[in-house]
Amino acid sequence: MEAKHTLCLVNPALEVIAGKWKTTILLILLFEGTKRFSELNNAIPLITKKMLTSQLRELEDQDIILREVYPVVPPKVEYSLTEYGRTLEPILHLMHDWGSAHVSHMANKPNGRDFVEMM
Amino acid sequence: MEAKHTLCLVNPALEVIAGKWKTTILLILLFEGTKRFSELNNAIPLITKKMLTSQLRELEDQDIILREVYPVVPPKVEYSLTEYGRTLEPILHLMHDWGSAHVSHMANKPNGRDFVEMM
DNA sequence: CCGAATCCCTTCTGATACTG
DNA sequence: CAGTATCAGAAGGGATTCGG
Numbered sequence: 001m002e003a004k005h006t007l008c009l010v011n012p013a014l015e016v017i018a019g020k021w022k023t024t025i026l027l028i029l030l031f032e033g034t035k036r037f038s039e040l041n042n043a044i045p046l047i048t049k050k051m052l053t054s055q056l057r058e059l060e061d062q063d064i065i066l067r068e069v070y071p072v073v074p075p076k077v078e079y080s081l082t083e084y085g086r087t088l089e090p091i092l093h094l095m096h097d098w099g100s101a102h103v104s105h106m107a108n109k110p111n112g113r114d115f116v117e118m119m
Numbered sequence: 120m121e122a123k124h125t126l127c128l129v130n131p132a133l134e135v136i137a138g139k140w141k142t143t144i145l146l147i148l149l150f151e152g153t154k155r156f157s158e159l160n161n162a163i164p165l166i167t168k169k170m171l172t173s174q175l176r177e178l179e180d181q182d183i184i185l186r187e188v189y190p191v192v193p194p195k196v197e198y199s200l201t202e203y204g205r206t207l208e209p210i211l212h213l214m215h216d217w218g219s220a221h222v223s224h225m226a227n228k229p230n231g232r233d234f235v236e237m238m
Numbered sequence: 239c240c241g242a243a244t245c246c247c248t249t250c251t252g253a254t255a256c257t258g
Numbered sequence: 259c260a261g262t263a264t265c266a267g268a269a270g271g272g273a274t275t276c277g278g
Contacts, residue, residue: 013214018133091214091217194259
């Protein structure tokens with residue numbers, strides 16, 4: 001357990017937010033609060049139910065979001081950020097700011113390489 | 120374009136740092152400065168040359184690192200962070216701090232789920 | 239409405255061997 | 259030393275179907 005182990009503690013954070021749709025889900029829950037499964041699905045049109053389910057499960061397993069099932073018909077399931085999940089907010093904000101600058105940065109490059117693919 | 124486009128500006132940042140080994144490479148270059156290919160390879164024992172090459176290429180294409188080739192024998196190639204690459208430092212630091220807390224957080228959970236896999 | 243289960247294709251990653 | 263080439267297995271992600 002030497003110095004390099006302190007280095008790679010960036011990766012746990014990455015694993016939490018680095019799913020293909022996780023940041024999008026997190027930002028929606030962060031800015032708009034509790035959402036139902038179908039609301040998330042509508043808010044992210046390109047995602048499949050399978051992907052949405054798997055991303056939500058992983059976030060739930062990591063204590064980032066809370067899943068609440070209401071035993072009614074038709075079924076109703078709500079997702080929200082946990083207190084712990086909200087601790088990601090500063091990181092998401094920083095990444096958002098850097099991302100904005102990065103898009104401009106790359107746009108100004110002579111060899112306009114593959115551009116950001118919006119959702 | 121509406122609000123959701125401002126939301127997904129987190130993803131560009133993610134794409135830059137989310138390669139399997141990119142944060143590790145970036146942290147080494149950040150903390151220890153310029154490194155040769157073989158030095159990086161030794162510092163990250165589990166990485167293959169193929170992976171190291173591809174991760175370095177991607178970071179170079181995105182202006183995050185600088186690749187300098189010295190026309191000598193045997194070949195010598197040095198990698199370092201660009202000025203622009205250094206702007207990632209705050210994000211990496213935040214992620215490192217959050218990652219440390221996260222490891223403790225998950226360790227305290229009753230169902231000790233899959234733990235962080237150290238390099 | 240909220241998923242789980244299955245199939246299938248693409249991409250990613252590792253192992254190994256070779257080169258200027 | 260610093261890569262490239264090739265191949266094969268693993269993993270990721272989409273489309274579709276089915277169920278409580």
